[in-house]
Amino acid sequence: MAEYVKLLNDVNKDYYRQLKPILDEYQLEEFEDKIHTAMEFASPVMFTVWEDGFDWEYTGMIHRLDPLTKMIHLELENEKGHIIKVKFEDIVGVEVRE
Numbered sequence: 001m002a003e004y005v006k007l008l009n010d011v012n013k014d015y016y017r018q019l020k021p022i023l024d025e026y027q028l029e030e031f032e033d034k035i036h037t038a039m040e041f042a043s044p045v046m047f048t049v050w051e052d053g054f055d056w057e058y059t060g061m062i063h064r065l066d067p068l069t070k071m072i073h074l075e076l077e078n079e080k081g082h083i084i085k086v087k088f089e090d091i092v093g094v095e096v097r098e
Contacts, residue, residue, distance in 0.1 A: 017053030021092050034094040035072070038062055044077055048093030049086055058084065059097065 023031075038045040039062050046059040063073040063083050070088045075081070 018050075018055070019053075020050045023092065031088075031091060031094045034096050035062065035065070038096045039065070044097040045074075046093075046095045046097060047072075047074065047086055047091055048095075049090050050092045051090060055092065058086065 035045065037043070042061065044059060044061055046057055049056050049058060058074055058076065059078075060074045060076040063075045065072055072086045072088060072091075073083050074086055075083050
């Protein structure tokens, strides 16, 4: 019975899975501009990140950018001191908060 429930949950999860959106050069440049603006003025930023078929939103302050690994270190707004790493290639939306 437990295996059947797991199978149903997996099927349900796959039903809602989305393809990664294709971004053009203009959108990527706009994301970069927003990220640099947020860093310059120490503004919180909300990232929409595509992970394994689903979109997740993370809000916080940009701690640092790593150009070698193309990662953004983001200190989460609701968890002070907790820093997550976001791959730039997985970002599908950027919004600077005031």
